[in-house]
Structure formats: C-alpha cells, structure tokens
Amino acid sequence: LIWATTANCCKQISMLTSSSTRSAIYNSFRSGERENIGDVTAKGEAQIAIVDLLGIASGVTLSKLVGPRVRNILLVYIILQAC
Numbered sequence: 001l002i003w004a005t006t007a008n009c010c011k012q013i014s015m016l017t018s019s020s021t022r023s024a025i026y027n028s029f030r031s032g033e034r035e036n037i038g039d040v041t042a043k044g045e046a047q048i049a050i051v052d053l054l055g056i057a058s059g060v061t062l063s064k065l066v067g068p069r070v071r072n073i074l075l076v077y078i079i080l081q082a083c
Contacts, residue, residue: 026040066072 022044023037023041026037026044029040029044030037062076066076
C-alpha cells in the first residue's frame with residue numbers, strides 16, 4: 001500500500017508538472033506568428049495518446065512474458081532500472 005501510494009503521488013506530481021509546462025513548450029514549437037497553437041497542441045496530444053497506448057501494450061506484453069514468479073519480476077525490474 002505504501003508503494004502504491006508513493007507511486008500515485010509521483011504520477012500526480014509528474015502530470016501536474018507536465019500540464020503546467022506543456023503550453024510553454026508548445027509555444028516554442030511554433031514557426032512564427034502564422035502557425036496556430038491549436039494545431040501544435042493537437043499534434044502533441046496525439047503523440048501523447050499513442051505513446052500511452054504503446055506503453056500499456058508493452059507493459060501487458062512484458063507481464064505476460066515474465067509471469068507471476070517473484071524472482072522473474074525482480075529480475076526484470078533490475079534490468080529495466082539499469083537501462
């Protein structure tokens with residue numbers, strides 16, 4: 001429960017940081033005054049959705065490959081942390 005709470009807090013902090021700085025980053029991608037910030041924002045949000053789906057798919061696939069054994073889970077965790 002402590003790990004889940006900590007992970008959820010970190011997730012919320014990262015989402016808050018991301019959403020508060022996103023418009024400034026998107027403004028830096030505009031090329032002059034002619035480009036619409038709505039277009040840049042829509043493209044950025046589409047990329048976020050695709051990356052989220054790829055992350056979920058890779059997590060599900062990895063969990064099926066690893067299985068329920070604690071030893072395998074810890075091994076994969078250590079390998080992923082080393083990357």
